[in-house]
Amino acid sequence: MRGLVFCLFALRLRRLVCHERITVSRHCHWFCAFVLCWGLLGTAMQTFSENTTVRLGNSHVLVRSASLQDAPTLADILTVGFYSQTGVWGLIYPLVRLGIYEDLRQRLRGHTPYYVCLAATLRTHYRSGGVGKWGPEQIAGTVEMSQRTPSPWESRGGPYLYVSNLAVKPTFRRCGVASQLLLACDRVAWRWGFTDIYLHVLEENQSARALYEKIGYQLAGMDFSPRLLCFQPPRRLLLRKRIRGEG
Numbered sequence: 001m002r003g004l005v006f007c008l009f010a011l012r013l014r015r016l017v018c019h020e021r022i023t024v025s026r027h028c029h030w031f032c033a034f035v036l037c038w039g040l041l042g043t044a045m046q047t048f049s050e051n052t053t054v055r056l057g058n059s060h061v062l063v064r065s066a067s068l069q070d071a072p073t074l075a076d077i078l079t080v081g082f083y084s085q086t087g088v089w090g091l092i093y094p095l096v097r098l099g100i101y102e103d104l105r106q107r108l109r110g111h112t113p114y115y116v117c118l119a120a121t122l123r124t125h126y127r128s129g130g131v132g133k134w135g136p137e138q139i140a141g142t143v144e145m146s147q148r149t150p151s152p153w154e155s156r157g158g159p160y161l162y163v164s165n166l167a168v169k170p171t172f173r174r175c176g177v178a179s180q181l182l183l184a185c186d187r188v189a190w191r192w193g194f195t196d197i198y199l200h201v202l203e204e205n206q207s208a209r210a211l212y213e214k215i216g217y218q219l220a221g222m223d224f225s226p227r228l229l230c231f232q233p234p235r236r237l238l239l240r241k242r243i244r245g246e247g
Contacts, residue, residue, distance in 0.1 A: 059122050059123060059124045059175065060122070060123050061120055061121070061122050061140070061175075061176065061177055061180050062120070062121045062122075062123075062137075063118055063119070063120050063180055063181060063184040064118065064119060064121070065116065065117070065118060065119070066108060066117040066118060066119040066142060067108070067119075068105065068108050068109065070119050070139060070142075071101060071104050071105045071108060072101060073139045074104060074117075074119060074139065074142045075097055075100045075101035075104055076097065077139070077141065077142055077167050077168070077169050078100050078104070078142065078165055078167050079093070079096060079097040079100050080167075080169070080170065081167030081168070082167065083096050104117070107144070112146065113147070114146060114147035114161070114192060115144070115145070115146040115147070116144070116145050116146075116185075116188050117142065117143075117144045118142065118143050118144075118145075118181055118184050118185070118188075119139055119141070119142050120139070120140045120141040120142070120168075120177050120180055120181050121137045121138065121139050121140060122137070122138055122139075122140040122172055122175075122177065123136070123137050123138070138169075138172075139169070140168060140169050140172035140175075140177045141166075141167060141168035141169060141172065141177040141178060141181055142165065142166075142167055142181070143163060143164075143165060143166040143167075143178075143181040143182065143184075143185060144163070144164050144165045145161055145162065145163050145164070145185045145188065145189070145197070146161070146162060146164070147159050147160070147161055147162075148160060148161075148162045160194075160196060160198055161189050161192070161194045161196070161197045161198065162197075162198050162199065163182070163185055163197055163198070163199040164199070166178060166181060166182070166199075168181075178211060179211065179214070179215060182211075182212075182215050183215070185197060186241070186243050189243050190243050190245060194243065195242060195243050196240055196241065196242055196243065197240070197241045197243060198220065198238060198239065198240050198241075199212070199217065199238075199239050200223060200236045200237065200238055200239070201236065201237050201239060202234050202235070202236055202237075203234065203235040203236065203237050204234060209237070212239050215241065216241045216242075217239040217240065217241045218239060218240060218241070219237060219238075219239060220238045220239060220240035221237075221238045222235065222236075222237060222238065223235065223236035223237065223238055
C-alpha cells in the first residue's frame with residue numbers, strides 16, 4: 001500500500017509540473033522520478049503483507065513474513081534439515097549452524113527487491129480438564145524466494161523467481177506445513193507480477209518430488225553445471241510451476 005501511495009503521489013506531482021505549467025527547477029523533475037522509483041521499489045519489497053492461517057487437523061498453521069527475531073530458530077530448522085549431526089558434519093555442526101544464521105540474518109536485514117523469507121508457525125488445539133485450549137505458537141518451517149539472473153548455460157531469457165531453503169522442523173513434517181509455505185510463495189509471486197516459479201530437487205529425493213508434483217510443479221529440465229564434467233554429484237532436476245492466480 002505504501003508503494004502504491006508513493007506512485008500515485010509522484011504521478012500526480014509530475015502531471016502538475018508538466019501539464020499545469022507550474023514553474024519549477026529541473027531538480028523537481030529529478031525529485032518526481034526519485035519518488036516514483038521509490039514507490040515502485042517499495043511495492044516490490046512489500047513481500048507478504050497479510051498473514052494466511054490454515055487449519056490442519058487439530059492445528060492452525062499461520063504463514064507470515066519472517067523477522068530478525070525468528071532468525072535463530074529458522075537457522076536451527078535449516079541446519080537440521082540440510083546437514084547431519086553425525087560423522088564429519090557433526091564435528092563442524094556448530095560452525096555450519098553459525099554460518100547459516102549469519103547469512104540468514106544478513107538477508108533479513110537487507111532491502112533486496114523481490115526477496116521474501118516466510119515462516120510457518122503452528123498452534124495445536126488440545127483438551128485439558130474437559131476444556132479446549134491452544135498450545136503455544138511454535139515455528140514449524142521456513143522457505144525463501146528471490147529473483148535470480150540466469151547463468152550463461154541456462155536457457156531462460158531473463159530474471160526469474162526461485163524457491164530455496166524449504167525446511168520443516170522434524171516434529172512437524174508430514175503435517176502440510178511445506179505445502180502451505182509453497183502456496184504462500186505462489187501468492188507472493190502473483191502479487192509481484194510473476195507467472196512462473198522455479199526450484200531444484202535432487203533426482204533421488206522421491207518424497208520431495210511427490211510434494212512438488214502435488215503442488216503443481218513440473219519438470220522443466222536437468223541441472224547443468226561445469227562441475228558435472230569433473231565428477232558426478234547427485235543430479236538435480238529443475239522444476240517449474242505456472243502461477244494462475246493467488247488461489
